[in-house]
Amino acid sequence: MKRLIKTATAILLVSSLTAPSAFAKNDNAKESLVALGDSIPFGFNLGQNNQNPANTSYPYLIGEDADLRVRNLGFSGWQSAQLLDALETDQKYRQAIDHSDYVAVTIGSNDLLAILRAAAAESGGNQALFQQLLQQKLATSNVFSNIAETIAEIRSLTDAPIVLYNVYNPFQLNDPLHYLADAVLPQINSGFTALAFANTNVYVADAYSAFGNNQAAYVIQGDIHPTNAGQEMLADIGLDALGLD
Template sequence: MKKLIKLIVVLLLASLLVAPGAFAKSDNAKESLVAVGDSIPFGLNLGQTNQNPAKTSYPYLIGKLADLRVRNLGVPGWQSDQLLEALQTDQKYRQAIIHSDYVAVTIGNNDLLAILREAATESGGNQALFQQLLQLKLSQSDVFSNIQQIITEIRSLTDSPIVLYNVYNPFQLTDPLHYVADAVLPNINAAFAGLAFANEDVYLADAYTAFGNNQALYILPGDIHPTNAGQAKLAEIGLQALSLY
């Protein structure tokens, strides 16, 4: 019996000695950033094949500058309902969020572009009708309801700070759509600001103001996606929003 008690005491002491190193998270382990959303965090058209996220996309730049591990789960073409479904049902997304230290969300751009195209097609070139249709379709869209649900779903999985990117103007100054977008984006981005304000530890990255009218520098020619300089600007405002500078 004495030998058994002695053995138990030895095992308990041994477990106490090894527990900090064996079971606790290492103090030297890097924190992680998980980026979810569309082609913007993916870095579409910056790589040679678009098979994988571009290493010059803003999540990787944030990771490099803030010494974070990065999981880039951006998917080109995704709208808000697709991201919401993934966060609700796909274990790859759910587990990534659970193990995150920071989360970056860029979504809604494709929803809004689809609305813009629908209004342009249905108006048949009638500018007054186009504006009416655009406002009507925006008011009927569930994009902001979806984004709120996305935030709620993320928050159910982690208490990590979230940076929410709003919508920059993707059209060059020579494109008439630039001025159409500038007329509607302030109200759209006010909704993004409202979502950030209404949710705890959600911080707005103001891509619209950061890009301003510098599309020639920040947007790829003949495209709507950021250049390397544009991705660097998105990384800069993300770092600022998360106070990682």
Template sequence: MKSLIKIITVVLLVSFFVSLLASPAAFAKNDNAKESLVAVGDSIPFGYNLGQTNQNPAKASYPYLIGKLSDLRVRNLGVPGWQSDQLLTAVETSQKYRQAVNHSDYVAVTIGSNDLLEILRAAAAESGGDQILFQQLLQQKLNDSDVFSNIEETVREIRSLTDSPIVLYNVYNPFQLSDPFHHVADAFLPQVNAAFTGLAFSYDDVYLGDAYGAFGSDQATYVLPGDIHPTEAGQAKLAEIGLEAFGLY
């Protein structure tokens, strides 16, 4: 009787292991085993105006393109309209953001454009067409803004949550060549982006995504007409510089 039980036990064990080996899921790569990219920021990583409804992040946005090209899971936490203070609050207080960052393998940060657009429009409205006054107001509002301190605090908070490499994207010129604001933006964005460069170099494993240099003056290709958001080609360019900055090429 004992021999029969032993034989049955061995048969059952063998059958169990054979069934595991035969299962297609036994050695298939689980999606949860992939490394992950977490993208935080505004409408740019969200891929605004590339989807049909803007209810969810667009699959053509740069975080998903990076994920597709590097076989990464992607958590896209971009929120259209967000300014730097809103992202800072999220990474400091939101469990969703903090847990996502904490479990990340790569983090992409794109923020600041909405702050700067607000400054630009306010200076234009207050100057009443006086170009000298406009430039003075623009510089004053930029100096008084918390945008750079907010972004620095955001990077610091992210770094406290993870030692994953971070790519910090700077600000591209969103205005077409025919728009008078194009030349205004080109005049003050180098100063703005120098702050992004200095911030990136202040931390270990924080790298600059040079959107400004990548887009250059080719807004016709990279920026949606009548809009300020990247085209699919613009998102692909952002993915390209992100991949390079992360060293994923």
């Protein structure tokens, strides 16, 4: 009798493991958003400390509005090469993307800020020289090729919709860099638009237009990171780009 009970139990266990429903996604489970990038999705300087992503950062706001589970993998200070490397080599990132229903990517600002500041410093205030240096540095930068490879790597893991954020002007109106940035960001941001057009199911969230010249409201004073209001704006344009609003 004991042997019969054990045999019946074993058969039931094998049947439950091999049934199609054993590996199917729970119909009642929430869909998920995975956020990748730098200190912007991380929500730098908005939490009590900067050890963990701020719960007021835009990925969590999107999750709250669209009823999504959120995995925030933003990492402060990252440039495009670091995100690409993580997606290629780190199983935490790869598995998160593999299980995602939506992906948000915010990367490139640190690459571009470094280029902008270097060109401004080397030009010594000469606008013509600044433009020349900027174009040279952008031409030799790998930022857009890195982002293109990042999108390709995401696509190798999931066909989920991707929202790609472009670059807002992080400088206050009283900062001379504000006007230097405004002169070049439309051209730079056209690169993000081109990447979206070149890929399927990739949509641009236009942070540049959304922030406009409202840095006083959307960018932390003495900083370059979004305020809570700025994060709310990023969430709004992300929801719109993904058709979740």
